[in-house]
Amino acid sequence: MQFEFTEQQRMIRDMAKDFAAKEIVPIAAEMDEKEQFPADVVKQMGALGFMGMNVPEQYGGAALDTICYVLAMEEVSRACASCGVIMSVNNSLVCWPIETYGTDEQKKRFLTPLAKGEKLGAYCLSEPNAGTDAANQLTTAKPDGDGWVINGMKNFITNGATADLLIVFAQTNPELKYKGIRAFIVENTAEGFSVIRKEEKMGIRASDTAQLAFDNVKVSAEQVLGGEGTGFKIAMSTLDGGRIGIAAQALGISGAAYEAARVYATQREQFGRPIGAFQAIQWKIADMATRLHAAQLLTYRAAWAKDQGGRYSEESAMAKLAASEASHFITNEAVQIFGGNGYSKEYPVERHFRDAKITEIYEGTSEAQRMVISAMELKK
């Protein structure tokens, strides 16, 4: 067992840390306040290779391992969780399925600009009636000559209003239930595609989350991702990797809140002593640090497992469950350690507290992660 990062992993982490400190930290609070999509940051992340970190070089990616991706995600999310989710969706939910299930032609045409950061991707699975029950797809795809026509609505889509390319899941034959689902790569310029509305959110407010409509959207046969009956498998296997990205996002949020609280505990004085001298605060610090490190270990293990090949559904579900619940706990305790200042927008912990909550909801709620984990445990 190895508990050390490689030189390359440390280098990527340091590069991401420097970049985030210089380019993201100074503008993160303002972007959150104004719900401003970080277009410049996304462009810079593309130039650094952060938008296609695990994609092979021949398709414009950085060809790095999943631990590098987790470390970069952690640093970016520590500065701004909105930037983190934009990066995570492009890498895990869009580049990965095209790299894994796409034809060479699709990789050249769609994956390469996504991995280079020239184009942005979105993953469209959720619908008003298909949340945790993601197989209940009411969006349809019907054959039309050589291609397909898509009709339906997608809900809560990250990068939905901004993305150039969208992976859209649709039902081709309701009688086949989940086996009738297929995946399509849709361009945002397609006739019939529109943004219905953008969500106003509690946290990750600089990220764009949109409800989308597909009204007789035509796609060619070259835009079908994977074979017949594989759409649901593509959707679920993609989320296995996505959950590692969201676990890393949660670690970043936790790390930022923990560090701010740790420093504050040494500086803020009450009763003539730093509040860190009181056992009530010391125990919070101990619990926060322990949960953060436990979640880190599970997340790095899931990233490692992904790179070994084979299945890693349970490892990624455990990582996301532990990291998201740790971030809920840690950001809540951080606000508590800051007292009244924790509730004020003058300090960053209230933003971390708001940002943490989403990590327990998207890419499968904590209840859904427990379903995945328990199903695998009980099968053993």
Ligand SMILES: Cc1cc2nc3c(=O)[nH]c(=O)nc-3n(C[C@H](O)[C@H](O)[C@H](O)COP(=O)(O)OP(=O)(O)OC[C@H]3O[C@@H](n4cnc5c(N)ncnc54)[C@H](O)[C@@H]3O)c2cc1C
């Ligand atoms: C900011 C944001 C960004 C998102 N980005 C994307 C995206 O890019 N692409 C995309 O496709 N989706 C996205 N989503 C959707 C997200 O994945 C769903 O919201 C999530 O899967 C939960 O679905 P739901 O909201 O319909 O909740 P529901 O499924 O209605 O669940 C409501 C509650 O019931 C619980 N529940 C449901 N079924 C069960 C069960 N069988 N057993 C126990 N408890 C259960 C849930 O855990 C939850 O607590 C995003 C959501 C948000 C808020």
